[in-house]
Amino acid sequence: MNYKLLGRSGLKVSELCLGTMGFGTESGWGADRETSFTIMDTFANAGGNFLDTANIYKLGTSEKIIGEYISNHDRDYFVLATKYTLKDSLTNPNASGNNRKNMMRSVEDSLKRLKTDFIDLLYLHIWDDITPIDEVLRGMDDLIRQGKVNYAAISDTPAWVVAKGNTLAELMGWSQFVALQVEYSLLARTPERELIPMAKHFGMTVTPWAPLGGGALTGKYLRGEHGRIKPESNRLNDRSTNITKAVVSIADELGVSASHVALKWTMQQGFSCIPIVGATKVSQLEDNLKTIDVTLNDEQLQKLNKASAIELGFPGDFFKEEAVKTNTFGGFYDKVEKRI
Ligand SMILES: NC(=O)c1ccc[n+]([C@@H]2O[C@H](COP(=O)([O-])OP(=O)(O)OC[C@H]3O[C@@H](n4cnc5c(N)ncnc54)[C@H](OP(=O)(O)O)[C@@H]3O)[C@@H](O)[C@H]2O)c1
Structure with a gap:
């Protein structure tokens, strides 16, 4: 495992981040507690230190499983990212959204579930389009000064909002967003329009979610295997199927898994990019970890770019x-x- 610097910070994170949205079996899918522990063991034993969760994942179960795990392991080894914004209540109008009150409440709840007194990286989860971005950055900066959070980051937000926020933070001497989490994969390249150029300008690391298109790019649905993606999903439509076939053909050429090709494509884009890869089975993570040994040549990259062009x-x-x-x-x- 190699380590990347997260954005303009000096923080060293593993070149693959472990997505933990599937820790917990709520909603009829995901890894149970024991499997989640083994997935984290496997990741850490391979040198992985970067974990991604959120207050909302499996209604708090993902954070609770991680909390139980890290409190019995070396908490300080892990770079723990969580997110705030999404609802913890349907009856309290301020228990959701980007506002400062929700940020403070959500972080306190996350700290309890995670059984830790600090979060390494706090993301705004999804832009609510009403909270001023200076309210968000000032709130995150206060949490950083209080020692409850180490770094600020943002996910699922228009590029102009992030750009305004980072520019204001620079002027005000507040901590800037160091990472940008967006859906980015061979199936989802529209962040190349505005978000990725913006991230490059500000020296932010892009942390793609669903880099395997939720599993579609592993090719398993082409083989008739099943997973959590519903047949009507656009991740399994004609365009996605053609892209997945291109991924599988390059994987066959290299003698590796399709997931290695899909993940490595995100890592070879010429900008700082750390895919957040999910796994609900230990064998899936073991497979995905082998990605770090794969290199795509220019011809293979071009073939993938052509098949997935937007x-x-x-x-x-x-x-x-x-x-x-x-x-x-x-x-x-x-x-x-x-x-x-
Ligand atoms: N910021 C946001 O809005 C946002 C949104 C979504 C996710 N996220 C984050 O991004 C992470 C990754 O998202 P994701 O889980 O949707 O993306 P993904 O990495 O594209 O897909 C992961 C899924 O693919 C399947 N899979 C993984 N490796 C496999 C392999 N080697 N062989 C066969 N199947 C394999 C598993 O699905 P099955 O369980 O179906 O087998 C697994 O749950 C999440 O855990 C979360 O941390 C963030």
Whole structure:
């Protein structure tokens, strides 16, 4: 296992993050407590230290299982990420949302479930489109000053909101968001339009969720095996199936699992990217951990890019038009260094 720096911070996290949304058997799927413990053992034994959870996962069971585990292991070894925003109550209007009151309440509840007195990385989970972003950053900065949180991060939020937040935080001397969690995979590339360029600009690490498309990109549904994805899901439609077939064909060429190809594609995009990979069985994690030994060559990357291509739309595709390049660069487009 190699370690990456999380965003502009000095924090060292394993190049794969373990997603724990499936810790607990609520809603009829997931790993039970014992299996979850073994999954964490397997991850830690392979050098993994980066765990991703949220207050809402399995209605708090995911955090409780992690809390029980880390309180019997070396808590300080793990870089523990959790999230606040999503509802802990249907009768209290402030027990959900991005507001400061919910942030403080949710963090206190998470600390109890996690049996720890600090969270390493606190994400805003999903943007509510009403709370001022300065309220969020000031709240996270206060939690950091109180020693309850080490780093701030954000998930599922428009790029302009994150950009405004990080710019304000820089001006105010508050902690900035170091990581951006978004759905990103060969099946879901639209973050390439605005979110990923924004993350690169601010030196944030992108932490893709559902990097295996919830399991679709493992190819198991093509083989007639079952999992939690429903047949009507767009992760199993014609487009997704064609992309998965391209993944499987490269995996066959390399003699590896399709999951290795799908995960490694996210890790070879040329920007800081740490996929959050879920597993409900120990064997799935054991398989996914082998990803770190795989390298995709340029031809394989191009084949995958072609099969999964999306339109950037305006302004991304407009900037690529020859006339626009000529007008903007006066004929020097190919001679001028570009920012990566
Ligand atoms: N910020 C957000 O809004 C957000 C949203 C969703 C998830 N997340 C985070 O991202 C993590 C990953 O999300 P995810 O679980 O949807 O994504 P994923 O990694 O794309 O899919 C994981 C699922 O794929 C299947 N799987 C994994 N490895 C496999 C293998 N080697 N062979 C066959 N099947 C395999 C399992 O499904 P089966 O159980 O069906 O076998 C597993 O639960 C979550 O745990 C959570 O921490 C965040």
